[in-house]
Amino acid sequence: MTVESTAARKPRRSSSKRASSAAAKPPQSSEPQLVQLLTPEGERVRHPDYDVELTHDELRGLYRDMVLTRRFDAEATSLQRQGELGLWASLLGQEAAQIGSGRATREDDYVFPTYREHGVAWCRGVDPTNLLGMFRGVNHGGWDPNTNNFHLYTIVIGSQTLHATGYAMGVAKDGADSAVVAYFGDGASSQGDVLESFNFAAVYNAPVVFFCQNNQWAISEPTEKQMRVPLYQRAQGFGFPGVRVDGNDVLACLAVTKEALERARRGEGPTLIEAFTYRMGAHTTSDDPSKYRNDDERVAWEAKDPILRLQRYLEAEGAADQAYFDELEAESETMGKRVREAVRAMPDPDPLAIFEHTHADGHALVDEERAQFAAYQASFAEEGN
Amino acid sequence: MAATKMPIAKAINESLRKAMENDPKVLIMGEDVGRLGGVFRVTDGLHKDFGDGRVIDTPLAESGIVGTAIGLALRGYRPVVEIQFDGFVFPAYDQIVTQLAKMHARALGKIKLPVVIRIPYGGGIGAVEHHSESPEALFAHVAGLKVVSPSNSSDAYWMMQQAIQSDDPIIFFEPKRRYWDKGDVDTDAIPSPLHKARIAREGTDLTLVAYGPMVKVCLEAAAAAQEEGKSLEVVDLRSMSPLDFDTIQSSVEKTRRLVVVHEAPVFLGTGAEIAARITERSFYHLEAPVLRVGGYHTPYPPARLEEEYLPGLDRVLDAVDRSLAY
Ligand SMILES: Cc1ncc(C[n+]2csc(CCOP(=O)(O)OP(=O)(O)O)c2C)c(N)n1
Numbered sequence: 132m133t134v135e136s137t138a139a140r141k142p143r144r145s146s147s148k149r150a151s152s153a154a155a156k157p158p159q160s161s162e163p164q165l166v167q168l169l170t171p172e173g174e175r176v177r178h179p180d181y182d183v184e185l186t187h188d189e190l191r192g193l194y195r196d197m198v199l200t201r202r203f204d205a206e207a208t209s210l211q212r213q214g215e216l217g218l219w220a221s222l223l224g225q226e227a228a229q230i231g232s233g234r235a236t237r238e239d240d241y242v243f244p245t246y247r248e249h250g251v252a253w254c255r256g257v258d259p260t261n262l263l264g265m266f267r268g269v270n271h272g273g274w275d276p277n278t279n280n281f282h283l284y285t286i287v288i289g290s291q292t293l294h295a296t297g298y299a300m301g302v303a304k305d306g307a308d309s310a311v312v313a314y315f316g317d318g319a320s321s322q323g324d325v326l327e328s329f330n331f332a333a334v335y336n337a338p339v340v341f342f343c344q345n346n347q348w349a350i351s352e353p354t355e356k357q358m359r360v361p362l363y364q365r366a367q368g369f370g371f372p373g374v375r376v377d378g379n380d381v382l383a384c385l386a387v388t389k390e391a392l393e394r395a396r397r398g399e400g401p402t403l404i405e406a407f408t409y410r411m412g413a414h415t416t417s418d419d420p421s422k423y424r425n426d427d428e429r430v431a432w433e434a435k436d437p438i439l440r441l442q443r444y445l446e447a448e449g450a451a452d453q454a455y456f457d458e459l460e461a462e463s464e465t466m467g468k469r470v471r472e473a474v475r476a477m478p479d480p481d482p483l484a485i486f487e488h489t490h491a492d493g494h495a496l497v498d499e500e501r502a503q504f505a506a507y508q509a510s511f512a513e514e515g516n
Numbered sequence: 517m518a519a520t521k522m523p524i525a526k527a528i529n530e531s532l533r534k535a536m537e538n539d540p541k542v543l544i545m546g547e548d549v550g551r552l553g554g555v556f557r558v559t560d561g562l563h564k565d566f567g568d569g570r571v572i573d574t575p576l577a578e579s580g581i582v583g584t585a586i587g588l589a590l591r592g593y594r595p596v597v598e599i600q601f602d603g604f605v606f607p608a609y610d611q612i613v614t615q616l617a618k619m620h621a622r623a624l625g626k627i628k629l630p631v632v633i634r635i636p637y638g639g640g641i642g643a644v645e646h647h648s649e650s651p652e653a654l655f656a657h658v659a660g661l662k663v664v665s666p667s668n669s670s671d672a673y674w675m676m677q678q679a680i681q682s683d684d685p686i687i688f689f690e691p692k693r694r695y696w697d698k699g700d701v702d703t704d705a706i707p708s709p710l711h712k713a714r715i716a717r718e719g720t721d722l723t724l725v726a727y728g729p730m731v732k733v734c735l736e737a738a739a740a741a742q743e744e745g746k747s748l749e750v751v752d753l754r755s756m757s758p759l760d761f762d763t764i765q766s767s768v769e770k771t772r773r774l775v776v777v778h779e780a781p782v783f784l785g786t787g788a789e790i791a792a793r794i795t796e797r798s799f800y801h802l803e804a805p806v807l808r809v810g811g812y813h814t815p816y817p818p819a820r821l822e823e824e825y826l827p828g829l830d831r832v833l834d835a836v837d838r839s840l841a842y
Contacts, residue, residue, distance in 0.1 A: 218643070271815070271818055286646050485824060
């Protein structure tokens with residue numbers, strides 16, 4: 132297996148030649164070479180540069196994370212179908228990328244997600260029900276980012292990569308050894324903000340890891356409509372390493388992200404990780420993928436399912452028995468029920484909440500409008516409407 | 517030819533199709549506008565019939581979309597670009613404000629920028645953040661841009677034709693929550709000028725001015741007021757820049773009262789300009805101050821509160837009562 136690091140930690144004479152010839156050709160999206168530690172069949176393989184040693188306990192932990200995350204996601208999708216949520220962006224298929232990278236972070240690291248990072252939120256200890264408020268339409272965020280060092284979801288594509296970079300610049304200024312992870316999609320890689328964040332991170336040697344989940348689609352647009360050069364290779368042009376990892380392999384995602392975070396902690400600057408994965412479902416519940424892609428593609432990716440592959444490995448290793456799987460199934464059920472109940476019990480906000488938190492120090496016009504609004508509302512109560 | 521009934525989204529689609537048939541220089545550009553036909557299906561079928569060269573799925577980069585559209589326009593094309601939702605225009609705002617709006621003037625009129633920027637805007641569809649905003653005043657404030665918004669299928673059809681034919685950059689705000697409202701489109705009609713307001717309903721006691729999504733609300737308010745014996749005139753602005761003050765003025769000088777309604781925040785909004793200008797022009801005709809109904813000086817709220825935020829019948833009629841009470 133070839134190492135796909137652009138700024139190779141072990142310099143090779145042929146590398147620049149290979150890179151330029153690859154750049155001249157359109158990307159070979161069929162079977163990319165990527166860092167892999169667990170094959171789709173669940174077989175453990177070795178990689179010259181990346182490895183993780185995990186106990187059976189830890190392996191089961193990763194499995195549990197992925198199963199519960201998938202269950203949570205499925206629950207949210209059905210809650211949307213039942214009209215309890217206005218919208219849902221499913222992470223189905225991306226569990227390994229999110230759990231692997233999320234579990235690589237340390238408590239004092241800081242994560243800047245986009246809007247699909249439900250698995251990363253789980254790893255950061257955010258209560259999953261908090262993620263649902265914005266999709267139900269009761270708030271625009273729903274959690275205190277500083278409780279778990281997990282920033283709010285960002286809807287405007289790419290914006291958060293600059294915030295992550297700036298935050299990381301602050302971490303470096305403070306002399307702290309924590310690191311920052313910025314999540315974004317393959318589509319986002321076309322945004323100026325993302326490219327500017329790469330440049331800032333490189334110039335200021337910021338301790339930030341750019342974690343791109345290349346799930347092959349930006350709504351209806353395939354990656355060919357976003358880029359001509361494989362994404363991870365872009366890092367080289369900015370002056371930091373890029374690596375493509377099998378995004379459906381939780382062990383590889385963990386190993387690669389850990390390495391990048393350690394690099395950042397050592398003061399060696401940013402890394403771009405491209406997790407090569409697949410969005411199994413629709414872009415969001417408003418989207419109809421049958422308009423732009425065929426089922427064959429999905430079927431091919433189903434064979435690389437991240438959960439199934441770890442399950443095979445656990446079984447082969449004798450790391451989990453039937454009792455474990457049964458228990459986890461029961462835990463999933465309980466979690467699903469809890470999420471369902473929590474969402475149904477989520478109250479609509481007080482109408483006056485419109486005027487809350489527009490400014491930290493208040494604003495006279497907002498205060499005036501709040502008072503007018505309150506009086507207007509009260510007039511209905513008087514009329515008994 | 518008899519008029520055909522079609523929803524606003526379809527009327528825009530037909531209009532784009534006609535413009536592309538008539539002029540090979542017309543291009544469609546944007547995110548997901550090709551095979552998907554746009555997230556609202558406004559460009560549905562165009563990619564199939566006109567191909568990749570004319571209906572261009574772009575990278576996910578709004579600054580790139582508008583910036584390259586400027587270059588294509590400089591080369592003689594007439595790009596019609598789609599910004600997927602109101603809140604996503606801001607990465608392109610720099611290109612629109614600092615470049616698109618000013619280039620014609622800087623070149624002493626020697627170059628033309630026939631770029632249409634389509635933006636589905638406004639709330640009422642239960643969406644998440646950045647999908648429900650009304651940023652029209654931010655564009656109307658910029659010299660060099662023209663800003664329009666149709667409220668019905670016929671205007672959607674004709675105003676799009678006119679916008680594409682115009683040699684100026686036009687920000688074309690599409691009232692997304694009205695996309696599915698049906699209305700007559702007569703494709704043989706002689707359309708009224710793009711920047712002329714329309715009397716949507718005649719009345720004698722008070723003038724309601726609105727545009728885009730709020731025209732329907734105002735017509736409903738006028739119908740409700742009729743039952744209480746009040747006769748409201750409704751003016752559909754159609755264009756926020758230039759603004760047809762003459763039509764508003766003559767309506768106001770007839771009814772002597774004016775209420776302006778829009779979803780966008782009231783503060784420094786389109787209504788503020790109308791109130792100031794009409795007060796200046798028609799001070800001695802007015803029986804009451806010009807009132808405004810609109811959004812608050814807050815972020816657009818989460819979906820569960822948007823009904824409280826958006827002007828509805830009650831808030832419009834409340835303002836009507838306040839005006840009539842003077
Ligand atoms: C600036 C901006 N433009 C457009 C959109 C609309 N939009 C939402 S998600 C999306 C596709 C994102 O694709 P990608 O970055 O690959 O992330 P994925 O959803 O696949 O995880 C688009 C175009 C947006 N949210 N922000």
